Amino acid sequence: MLKETAAWLKPVQQTLDDYLATVNNPHLQAAMAYSVDAGGKRLRPLLLLAVVTTFGGDGEQALPAAAALELLHTYSLIHDDLPAMDNDDLRRGKKTSHKQFDEATAILAGDALQSAAFELLAQTKVAPATLVGLVQTFARAVGPNGMVGGQVMDMDAQGHQIDLQTLLQLQAEKTGALLTAAADMGAQLAHVSASDARGVHVFAAAFGRAFQIQDDINDVTETAAQLGKTPNKDVAEGKATYPSLLGLAATRQVLAEEVVKAQAAASDLSVPAPQLKALLDYFETEKQ
Amino acid sequence: MLKETAAWLKPVQQTLDDYLATVNNPHLQAAMAYSVDAGGKRLRPLLLLAVVTTFGGDGEQALPAAAALELLHTYSLIHDDLPAMDNDDLRRGKKTSHKQFDEATAILAGDALQSAAFELLAQTKVAPATLVGLVQTFARAVGPNGMVGGQVMDMDAQGHQIDLQTLLQLQAEKTGALLTAAADMGAQLAHVSASDARGVHVFAAAFGRAFQIQDDINDVTETAAQLGKTPNKDVAEGKATYPSLLGLAATRQVLAEEVVKAQAAASDLSVPAPQLKALLDYFETEKQ
Secondary structure (H helix, E strand, C coil), X not given: CCHHHHCCHHHHHHHXXXXXXXXXXXXXXXXXXXXXXXXXXXXXXXXXHHHHHHXXXXXXXXXXXXXXXXXXXXXXXXXHCCCCCCCCXXXXXXXXXXXXXXXXXXXXXXXXXXXXXXXXXXXXXXXHHHHHXXXXXXXXXXXXXXXXXXXXXHHHHCCCCCCHHHHHHHHHXXXXXXXXXXXXXXXXXXXXXXXXXXXXXXXXXXXXXXXXXXXHHHHHHCCXXXXXXXXXXXXXXXXXXXXXHHCHHHXXXXXXXXXXXXXXXXXXXXXCCHHHHHHHHHCCCCCC | CCHHHHCCHHHHHHHHHHHHHCCCCXXXXXXXXXXXXXXXXXXXXXXXXXXXXXXXXXXXXXXXXXXXXXXXXXXXXXXXXXXCCCCCCEECCEECHHHHCCHHHHHHHHXXXXXXXXXXXXXXXXXXXXXHHHHHHHHHHHCCCCHHHHHHHHHHHCCCCCCHHHHHHHHHHHHHHHHHHHHHHHHHHCCCCHHHHHHHHHHHHHHHHHHHHHHHHHHHHCCHHHHCCCCCHHHHCCCCCHHHHHCHHHHHHHHHHHHHHHHHHHHCCCCCCXXXXXXXXXXXXXXX
16 A cells, blocks of 8 residues: 555544544444444545545545445444354454444444444535435445345355355445445546546456455465454355355466456556555555 | 325335335345335325425425435334344234344345435435435434434433433434434425424424324323234333323323424414324324
8 A cells, every 4th residue: 555545544534533523322432433443444435535636636525435435334344243144253353343232232333333424425525416426326335236235145145055156246246336436436526537437446346356355365364363353254154255166276366367457447547546556455466 | 194295105105116126136125125015104204295395395306305214214113123122023013024034134124224215315306405405414313413322322221210301312313303304304305494494393393202202102002903013012121201201191291282382383384384284183182
């Protein structure tokens, strides 16, 4: 990650802190803050801001929209970890919300974080027509034909044999939709051309696939301490993953291909995009 | 309820049906539709539309915003009924979502309905500046300092002795916020004067308190068949209610006072408001 991108971590955190400080109920505020501050990489806000600034847009102005992505992402993690869902005790090396608090608190903190994401997004100080576009893009990405739809597919797939095509669609919705929304919203905020908008979308879609593949690889190759959660959980639960469908070597090959696709999309933009390319350093592939 | 108001039931249902038809995942679609179509009175959409048409606004144009209120309300009921929350098996005489499906499905259907509410709201075909105002009002009403905050207060109050002041604040957030949002959004859509906007807000706040009081009364005076859910549940769980704090006779008195307040607010508007006044027929009080 380039210094210009990393420099946004602090303003993003400040925006999150400022929002959380407005929550009146101390119990709810504590539960929301616990998960928001559980050590996430802020990848979605940073992606949005990298797109905005790549095209000369106003990063400061984009901060509420960027932080909204993190609030939404955090809600999805809390609900994903619930006993009725993945039933995880650890997340990023810390107790999950329902372990730290209780199940009712975890459900409500997640619910509140989803509302909060829309509330914060709607505070972005841009032209109303731009803001309406942001809300539409965001709502579609996280809704029934986006992230939640992917989550339902994931739940229905457990214990079943699914093919690579189904896994791709599942992950495109569950993980990909919010990442492409981050890029699309960045493009809208920077008022880029239709061609550049397509380019950053292709970049983010490949980035999203690579991200999920890397996650699958880490699940089978890293220890609990490295992962911050229970390793080999996907395998133990019979969850289809890239390694389970393709083997580890072929999975690494697909990862490398997705990274190349993302690099190519970044290179084809109408402006140099070193910040976007540097985001790809996250992935453990042989560099081109 | 006047014929003009009841006539909106069908278009509201059509708007809900049209939205649900766009959900691609059949499992998720079935779970969302099951709860949306579980026999709700559509009070929040009808309140919004009554305000819009009272001031000569365009009801047809307001339908997505009206239906969004019902999607949001339905999500709150599904999550409220979960085992970790109120643990209800019946709602409006039908099995609750986690009983009809399973807990994971109920959590995700609720999550999806919240996203869907924002998605549908953002499709309202009004000027962008008006739409931004609607999203801001809606998000604030359902978020941590609104509906979800009230839900957390409610959870924290269980098994504790709370006073009337706390009960009022709890219910203002848990039930009142979405009802006042419905009225406020109607006022925004009809571009009413500041004075009329205050008037419909006061009407809806009194309506919301009356609604909750009527609900508390029904809980102790009606059978399971009338209620469509387990009666006397509040008492059994040691939940503070108006009757438990004031007794039934004084509670009926407070209900009558709130209805009078709502009637007065409706009478003070700059236009005749027969539709709003007729909504008060819902309450079982001696008419003034």
